[in-house]
Amino acid sequence: IRYWSPAAAAITGLKADDLVGRQAAMALPGWGDLLDGVPVSAQPGPAARDATLPLELGDRELWISVSGVQFDDGVVYAFRNLTEERALDALKSEFVATVSHELRTPLAAIYGCAQTLRRPDTQLDSRTHERLLEVISQECERLTRIIGDVLLANQLDAEQLRIEEEKFFVGELVTEVVEEMHASLEAHERIPIAVSMPENLGHLLGDADKIRQILLNLVDNAVKYSPEGGRIEIAVERQERGLRIAVRDQGLGIPHAEQQRIFGKFYRVDPNLTRGVGGTGLGLYICRELARHMDGRVSVMSKEGEGSTFVLDLPLAVARREEGAGVASGAD
Incomplete structure (x- = not known):
């Protein structure tokens, strides 16, 4: 390692004094494991697409977007920290899966009740008829609450909520x-x-x-x-x-x-x-x-x-x- 920028030090928490002059594979835990996946351009200019890879640093894992450029006397690597973005993407994926599940359950109940009510070959007594309508009503209210929570959370994030007195x-x-x-x-x-x-x-x-x-x-x-x-x-x-x-x-x-x-x-x-x-x-x-x-x-x-x-x-x-x-x- 010949140069270690302040930005690289801030991302990794590793100081330049501890790295410069040492072999990268020895100084950077996990660097050798990801090196084969890093795209390296033959000359400066439009670079190949950055690779998003995990870098193991002791008991920490950083996700970095990294690419390199080959020079006569070595390779210059540029990277940025995507750890928070990865965590946010995982959170969003979990949220989509959760909301999908929460929406699917009441929708299935509503659909099932509606189909039963529509069947011409089934005679329902008044009690069963009212019960099916009650389920539809309750599940519609449940859907409304779920959607309301999502919209309210978005308002809170955007600081758009108005407090009345x-x-x-x-x-x-x-x-x-x-x-x-x-x-x-x-x-x-x-x-x-x-x-x-x-x-x-x-x-x-x-x-x-x-x-x-x-x-x-x-x-x-x-x-x-x-x-x-x-x-x-x-x-x-x-x-x-x-x-x-x-x-x-x-x-x-x-x-x-x-x-x-x-x-x-x-x-x-x-x-x-x-x-x-x-x-x-x-x-x-x-x-x-x-x-x-x-x-x-x-x-x-x-x-x-x-x-x-x-x-x-x-x-x-x-x-x-x-x-x-x-x-x-x-x-x-």
Whole structure:
């Protein structure tokens, strides 16, 4: 190696002083393994297409786009780091596969019900007829939620989300979320959802729709990962600087090493669906970003096998206090 540029040092983390004057195969771990795949032009000018190859550097792997030009006294290699691009491409591929699966399932149900309803040779009683229509309706709502999550995630990425400020009552918002979740679970075993909140919450100022979306996602996530016979608890309390809502479940729990990764885009604790838990992997990402846009945060406390608690903290102002406006309730 006769020259090692600052850019090469930044990409690899290897200093020029440690490399210049040494044989490349000895100084650069993994260089010898990829050398045969690097295109080398006979003279300067339009170069051959760069090769994208992995470069092993100890316990690290870099994906580089590399090509070379032959000179009388050696070869000049030029390369750039594509590691992040490769990771993003892999993430996109996984997302496309996940969304395709999530869309295919409700579409198959809708198609099957519609075909049954259309069959002229089958007489359906009124109960079966209504049940098939109900399945179509539920699966259409599921499709709407999936597409809505994808579009919302795109808005969040583009920083195009607009936060509104309006007066709302927290008790009503939480009750609506619980009722909506129970309605979506009518075809399955209903999981008890208990709600506790003080009587003096009053009306707050904030974006009720965004808060509702966060809470829906957190409760839906708790339902997905709750075992049969499990229980979900929603606890609401006023804090000195705003509002705190905690959603607790008795589900699978999250390994400590994954507790920050779960808020990443497309990330799922069970990506191979070995536990039968689906989803696009956007729910917690949307929760985190919506909270961030409202100057709040979402955090998690969990122990594997013992359930999880997701906490939403928002700096909401009090609109006015009305005596007797708050409620304490329990919904099963």
